[in-house]
Amino acid sequence: MSANSWTIAAARDALRKGEISATDLTMACLTAIDAGDALGAFVHKTPEIALDQARAADARLRAGDAPSMCGIPLGIKDLFATRGVPSQAASNILGGFKPEYESTVTTKLFDAGAVMLGKLNMDEFAMGSSNETSCYGNAVNPWKVDGRKLTPGGSSGGSAAAVAGDLCLAATGTDTGGSIRQPAAFTGIVGIKPTYGRVSRWGIVAFASSLDQAGPMTKTVRDAAIFLQAMAGHDPKDSTSADLPVPDFEAALTGDIRGKKIGLPREYRMDGMPAEIDKLWADGAAMLKDAGAEIVDISLPHTKYALPAYYVIAPAEASSNLARYDGVRYGHRAKLAQGDGITEMYEKTRAEGFGKEVQRRVMIGTYVLSAGFYDAYYNRARKVRALIKRDFELAFAAGVDAILTPATPSAAFGLGEMSSADPIEMYLNDVFTVTVNLAGLPGISVPVGLDKQGLPLGLQLIGRPWEEGDLLNHAYVLERAAGFVAKPAKWW
Amino acid sequence: MLDISYEAPRPKIIAGATGDWELVIGMEIHAQVASNAKLFSGASTQVGAEPNSNVAFVDAAMPGMLPVINEFCVEQAVRSGLGLKAQINLRSAFDRKNYFYPDLPQGYQISQLYHPIVGEGEVLVEMGPGVARHVRIERIHLEQDAGKSIHDMDPNMSFVDFNRTGVALMEIVSRPDIRGPEEAAAYVAKLRQILRYLGTCDGNMQNGNLRADVNVSVCRPGDYERYQATQDFSHLGTRCEIKNMNSLRFIQAAIEYEARRQIAILEDGGKVDQETRLYDPDKGETRSMRSKEEAHDYRYFPCPDLLPLEIEQAWVDEIAASMPELPDAKKARFMADFGLTDYDANVLTAELDNAAFFEAVAQGRDGKQAANWIINELFGRLNKEGKSVTESPLSPAQIGGVLDLIASGEITTKMAKDLFEILWTEGGNPAEVAAARGMKQVTDTGAIERALDELIAANPDQVEKAKVNAKLAGWFTGQVLKATGGKANPAVVNQMVAQKLGL
Numbered sequence: 001m002s003a004n005s006w007t008i009a010a011a012r013d014a015l016r017k018g019e020i021s022a023t024d025l026t027m028a029c030l031t032a033i034d035a036g037d038a039l040g041a042f043v044h045k046t047p048e049i050a051l052d053q054a055r056a057a058d059a060r061l062r063a064g065d066a067p068s069m070c071g072i073p074l075g076i077k078d079l080f081a082t083r084g085v086p087s088q089a090a091s092n093i094l095g096g097f098k099p100e101y102e103s104t105v106t107t108k109l110f111d112a113g114a115v116m117l118g119k120l121n122m123d124e125f126a127m128g129s130s131n132e133t134s135c136y137g138n139a140v141n142p143w144k145v146d147g148r149k150l151t152p153g154g155s156s157g158g159s160a161a162a163v164a165g166d167l168c169l170a171a172t173g174t175d176t177g178g179s180i181r182q183p184a185a186f187t188g189i190v191g192i193k194p195t196y197g198r199v200s201r202w203g204i205v206a207f208a209s210s211l212d213q214a215g216p217m218t219k220t221v222r223d224a225a226i227f228l229q230a231m232a233g234h235d236p237k238d239s240t241s242a243d244l245p246v247p248d249f250e251a252a253l254t255g256d257i258r259g260k261k262i263g264l265p266r267e268y269r270m271d272g273m274p275a276e277i278d279k280l281w282a283d284g285a286a287m288l289k290d291a292g293a294e295i296v297d298i299s300l301p302h303t304k305y306a307l308p309a310y311y312v313i314a315p316a317e318a319s320s321n322l323a324r325y326d327g328v329r330y331g332h333r334a335k336l337a338q339g340d341g342i343t344e345m346y347e348k349t350r351a352e353g354f355g356k357e358v359q360r361r362v363m364i365g366t367y368v369l370s371a372g373f374y375d376a377y378y379n380r381a382r383k384v385r386a387l388i389k390r391d392f393e394l395a396f397a398a399g400v401d402a403i404l405t406p407a408t409p410s411a412a413f414g415l416g417e418m419s420s421a422d423p424i425e426m427y428l429n430d431v432f433t434v435t436v437n438l439a440g441l442p443g444i445s446v447p448v449g450l451d452k453q454g455l456p457l458g459l460q461l462i463g464r465p466w467e468e469g470d471l472l473n474h475a476y477v478l479e480r481a482a483g484f485v486a487k488p489a490k491w492w
Numbered sequence: 493m494l495d496i497s498y499e500a501p502r503p504k505i506i507a508g509a510t511g512d513w514e515l516v517i518g519m520e521i522h523a524q525v526a527s528n529a530k531l532f533s534g535a536s537t538q539v540g541a542e543p544n545s546n547v548a549f550v551d552a553a554m555p556g557m558l559p560v561i562n563e564f565c566v567e568q569a570v571r572s573g574l575g576l577k578a579q580i581n582l583r584s585a586f587d588r589k590n591y592f593y594p595d596l597p598q599g600y601q602i603s604q605l606y607h608p609i610v611g612e613g614e615v616l617v618e619m620g621p622g623v624a625r626h627v628r629i630e631r632i633h634l635e636q637d638a639g640k641s642i643h644d645m646d647p648n649m650s651f652v653d654f655n656r657t658g659v660a661l662m663e664i665v666s667r668p669d670i671r672g673p674e675e676a677a678a679y680v681a682k683l684r685q686i687l688r689y690l691g692t693c694d695g696n697m698q699n700g701n702l703r704a705d706v707n708v709s710v711c712r713p714g715d716y717e718r719y720q721a722t723q724d725f726s727h728l729g730t731r732c733e734i735k736n737m738n739s740l741r742f743i744q745a746a747i748e749y750e751a752r753r754q755i756a757i758l759e760d761g762g763k764v765d766q767e768t769r770l771y772d773p774d775k776g777e778t779r780s781m782r783s784k785e786e787a788h789d790y791r792y793f794p795c796p797d798l799l800p801l802e803i804e805q806a807w808v809d810e811i812a813a814s815m816p817e818l819p820d821a822k823k824a825r826f827m828a829d830f831g832l833t834d835y836d837a838n839v840l841t842a843e844l845d846n847a848a849f850f851e852a853v854a855q856g857r858d859g860k861q862a863a864n865w866i867i868n869e870l871f872g873r874l875n876k877e878g879k880s881v882t883e884s885p886l887s888p889a890q891i892g893g894v895l896d897l898i899a900s901g902e903i904t905t906k907m908a909k910d911l912f913e914i915l916w917t918e919g920g921n922p923a924e925v926a927a928a929r930g931m932k933q934v935t936d937t938g939a940i941e942r943a944l945d946e947l948i949a950a951n952p953d954q955v956e957k958a959k960v961n962a963k964l965a966g967w968f969t970g971q972v973l974k975a976t977g978g979k980a981n982p983a984v985v986n987q988m989v990a991q992k993l994g995l
Binding site for chain 1: 549552553554555556557558559560561588590592594597598599600650652789791792793796797798799
């Protein structure tokens with residue numbers, strides 16, 4: 001098995017034992033990346049940086065100073081600012097933008113010795129569920145059915161495709177309404193969105209600040225634990241980052257969940273939900289039960305308001321966060337006609353620079369915040385958000401340790417399939433995941449089975465705030481019980 | 493503290509063709525927080541730096557950059573609130589005020605609309621001895637300043653300087669309690685004085701360090717009292733806001749103009765439109781900037797990058813314990829301890845440096861005399877040379893030395909003025925300089941008596957006149973002082989004149 005398909009844990013052990021060098025491991029990934037252009041996962045390759053970092057990692061490994069992530073080749077979502085490397089959030093409006101700073105997450109990863117292979121495709125400004133809103137064109141799911149190209153999901157579609165296609169060992173993602181968990185489920189990998197405030201947002205292009213969290217996308221739950229450990233921690237540069245110690249997540253993977261209480265929220269049983277998803281959910285519950293957990297029905301009564309609330313709050317924040325892309329200081333500026341003034345510069349720049357979905361959300365956000373509508377939309381959505389959060393708090397207070405739900409309402413769909421659909425069809429992809437962002441909770445998507453077409457399906461586990469260790473342990477049990485080992489047939 | 497009770501000043505009345513009108517004024521003061529670093533970044537606030545040299549990534553709104561509150565700016569706002577006897581809100585929050593402008597890199601200003609850090613307070617604005625307006629403060633909130641757009645450097649391009657972007661401002665919002673142009677100017681001056689005492693704002697109006705938005709409306713006599721009784725604004729006229737005033741003189745002129753403009757409209761049977769106006773100091777008029785319909789929709793919402801700002805009462809108490817003596821208290825103390833007049837106390841407490849200088853001189857001396865010398869001689873001389881008290885060539889010790897020589901009778905007031913002049917230009921110890929220059933007043937009554945006797949003998953007419961009108965005896969005193977070259981002690985001469993003439 002070529003090294004690019006290894007897990008972080010396996011590579012870590014091999015690197016420490018000297019069975020492979022970080023340079024060779026990195027070369028294996030770079031080769032896979034070059035052979036994997038058809039996946040559209042990497043939008044900017046950084047082989048020179050990767051090899052420099054790999055050589056430095058090798059030196060550390062030889063010196064015996066090798067944290068877990070040392071020498072591990074990663075893909076970095078384009079949403080992260082990486083110094084001197086294009087960081088465009090997959091948007092034309094940031095055309096040519098190379099930050100002079102490094103995001104806190106990538107800084108921590110590089111300090112731990114990780115290797116950056118390049119920047120990964122995504123939906124523009126992380127707005128989308130299919131990676132089709134990217135200015136670079138869509139990424140493609142390594143899983144294929146009947147020769148049909150499928151979406152890897154979104155917004156972290158490039159990250160998911162790269163990990164599932166073994167172009168890298170793992171990748172960073174970000175999750176505002178499901179952008180880590182949905183693509184992870186669509187591509188048969190693991191993705192965790194940590195508790196809001198666990199990972200610094202500094203240097204990550206903002207979409208909806210009160211919902212955005214970065215997290216790892218990995219091949220296994222153990223890798224997620226190792227990777228998250230390296231990303232997490234208090235950052236004084238992010239006022240919303242929590243000043244809490246980061247526990248040893250890998251050590252939490254005991255595989256023992258005896259006596260734990262797993263809640264199945266009845267409101268997540270949606271009308272018209274495919275029988276396969278329903279069965280997968282029941283299977284997952286049975287697996288956890290077999291492992292000694294108690295399965296209980298719970299109610300999260302405000303669930304049905306989550307999606308509309310999310311699609312008010314997220315666009316509202318986005319409309320403000322994206323105001324800075326005005327052509328004045330960096331990124332794209334439209335060519336102006338004689339006599340054009342500042343208003344024309346704004347209008348033309350933003351019309352040219354932002355794609356349709358981004359423009360739609362900026363307009364929705366502007367609308368819901370405007371005088372006369374603020375209370376009816378934004379304020380009401382905030383109240384709904386508080387109620388959703390309380391639903392979870394009550395469930396946890398009643399003794400529930402984790403909540404099990406489907407990760408997505410379906411398996412990966414075909415690229416272009418949704419292009420003519422009502423945008424709301426696309427938004428429905430987030431139905432199981434947005435509640436977690438609204439409540440600020442940690443959530444993880446674990447591959448559990450294949451549908452009848454042979455496409456991966458995932459289940460989501462939701463944990464108590466700041467209890468990612470416990471959540472990962474539940475996921476670990478589910479992963480082992482499901483024994484998901486399927487890999488996409490290589491076609492690229 | 494101050495236990496003087498004040499009478500309210502009369503509101504300014506403008507006589508119109510249809511009767512009298514009154515003014516109602518409320519103000520929003522933007523005071524730059526005295527701080528070395530900006531509100532949400534570590535960039536310097538230094539004025540006059542190279543354009544765009546004091547700009548952190550967050551100030552330039554680079555992608556992914558996040559604001560982090562500067563604790564010192566919060567402390568300054570709390571201190572200002574305490575100085576205005578205001579409610580300090582232990583929990584406040586930041587909101588975004590969204591609008592597009594090239595000098596606003598984020599596309600929003602971080603401000604505090606819904607939960608300001610400082611609540612209701614009060615400023616005492618004296619309009620004369622025993623007359624003062626209590627102006628209620630509605631709130632103080634912290635917010636970011638914008639950068640500067642420069643449109644006159646190139647015919648085809650505009651430029652922006654982000655050095656000021658993100659500098660902390662306190663917006664101090666008053667209630668509509670100000671009733672005339674003079675009161676408005678006095679209010680700004682008083683606020684500036686308090687902030688300067690506190691060290692929370694430099695108050696340099698020319699630099700835009702302190703700027704005012706002035707809301708002006710007019711109403712009929714009695715309407716304001718109806719508003720006060722009910723707090724119902726419908727009793728008041730429609731207001732116009734005059735933006736960005738940075739001179740006390742212009743504030744007065746703009747209010748005066750604006751009130752008359754509104755009265756003219758109303759008396760013509762028209763209606764005042766609520767709008768934002770700008771004052772043009774060259775033309776001496778206000779003109780419309782944007783109407784209510786064109787007003788921005790700022791789409792305020794809580795800033796999701798910042799958690800609510802929570803501060804501890806103990807910290808507020810600590811700041812309160814370190815508060816300096818404020819202008820009202822200092823003035824009262826100067827009047828009580830040094831016997832100063834209201835006027836002198838005002839002059840000497842206007843600036844903290846003046847007050848400190850005065851106290852250093854007055855300590856252990858006659859306070860009234862010290863005040864006279866500082867106000868008349870020192871300030872007069874400093875003004876002539878365009879110097880501030882901190883640049884005074886004479887130290888408090890030197891002026892005190894001069895006063896001591898007068899008090900001990902060693903020199904006359906006239907000599908003291910000469911000595912002051914010599915010390916000003918040449919420096920030195922007052923007693924030594926006086927001795928070296930032979931400045932010593934004549935207290936030898938024999939010499940004075942001889943001079944007086946000669947005068948009485950030579951001027952019988954004057955003697956007669958003085959006997960009829962005692963005030964005219966001063967002539968003899970003046971002549972004796974003249975004859976002795978100003979070295980005679982006037983008190984001694986006076987006494988002798990009275991005795992010799994039998995007055």
